[in-house]
Amino acid sequence: MTQELALEAHGLVKKFGGKRVVDGIDLSVPKGAIYGVLGPNGAGKTTTLRMLLGIIEPDAGHRTLMGSDSPREISDDVGYLPEERGLYPGMKCKDAIAFMGALRGLDWKTDRTRAVELMEAAGLGHAPDMKIRKLSKGMAQLVQLLGSVVHRPRFIVLDEPFSGLDPVNQERLEQLVLAERDRGATILFSTHIMAHAERLCDRLCVIAGGKRRFEGTVADARAILPMRVLYEPHHDSGDIAAILPPDARREAEGWRFTLPEEGIEQLLVRLIEAGHGISGLSIERPGLHEAFVEIVGRKTVEEMA
Numbered sequence: 001m002t003q004e005l006a007l008e009a010h011g012l013v014k015k016f017g018g019k020r021v022v023d024g025i026d027l028s029v030p031k032g033a034i035y036g037v038l039g040p041n042g043a044g045k046t047t048t049l050r051m052l053l054g055i056i057e058p059d060a061g062h063r064t065l066m067g068s069d070s071p072r073e074i075s076d077d078v079g080y081l082p083e084e085r086g087l088y089p090g091m092k093c094k095d096a097i098a099f100m101g102a103l104r105g106l107d108w109k110t111d112r113t114r115a116v117e118l119m120e121a122a123g124l125g126h127a128p129d130m131k132i133r134k135l136s137k138g139m140a141q142l143v144q145l146l147g148s149v150v151h152r153p154r155f156i157v158l159d160e161p162f163s164g165l166d167p168v169n170q171e172r173l174e175q176l177v178l179a180e181r182d183r184g185a186t187i188l189f190s191t192h193i194m195a196h197a198e199r200l201c202d203r204l205c206v207i208a209g210g211k212r213r214f215e216g217t218v219a220d221a222r223a224i225l226p227m228r229v230l231y232e233p234h235h236d237s238g239d240i241a242a243i244l245p246p247d248a249r250r251e252a253e254g255w256r257f258t259l260p261e262e263g264i265e266q267l268l269v270r271l272i273e274a275g276h277g278i279s280g281l282s283i284e285r286p287g288l289h290e291a292f293v294e295i296v297g298r299k300t301v302e303e304m305a
């Protein structure tokens, strides 16, 4: 069965000063999906998103957004939170949200009512009449996000929406993204914070150096790395390191190593026979963070830090 796509892009290229900062990116975003564009700083995420929306034109390649080859022509059906945030400081929150909706063709009165409803649903029910200048940075960011979805767009693009938010506002934003998806929207967001992508994304791609390095589900990404074992012996002494696989490392909670290809049963027998026992054992897939590091390369991630 072929899935209906909200967005399709092939071979997108963008050059700045002769440098290909986006170098042949392909993307397919299924309708109704939450899709993550992951990558280190400077990977080309923002440039890619801008091309997808028609804010800048690609030097090569093409894209189709909600069936249109001219994304700007369907901008009333798109919600966009750009990387640069900005609201009028003297406006009340509900007016700022309504104003953004009015820019997308909604009428001011409907917008205001919807603005208040959206703020209540997002845990900001106390703030519709507060002036923007009185808000914390995180709250202002949420208000801007509400302004970008108040017209109920079918496609939503959020550029680094989680950056600068405290954990409570990050949680509010996650709930908001899920609520928009439940409403039927397709959401594409960029991030370099893996935890959000891991919880939210139906599919994701990883880009680095302007190229796509991975595309698939969170589970596909995590499956790139072998399972890891955490083993806690009863008696951690003497020859234990000689029995464990060569990559075993002692950590605070116990010994950690890659799950041997033949499984763990024989190893456990040897450990028990040698008198080390088992006080704790877990076998886990490494998380998306480890997969991301593997995909983009450790050096690139260290350069980001």
Ligand SMILES: Nc1ncnc2c1ncn2[C@@H]1O[C@H](COP(=O)(O)OP(=O)(O)OP(=O)(O)O)[C@@H](O)[C@H]1O
Residues within 6 Å of the ligand: 016, 017, 021, 039, 040, 041, 042, 043, 044, 045, 046, 047, 048, 083, 192
């Ligand atoms: N208008 C521009 N003119 C020249 N260079 C640009 C322009 N916009 C982006 N770049 C360069 O293109 C590269 C990719 O930038 P982009 O903002 O797309 O990356 P990003 O993945 O969004 O990074 P970040 O996570 O840091 O926001 C960077 O080296 C950036 O300096």
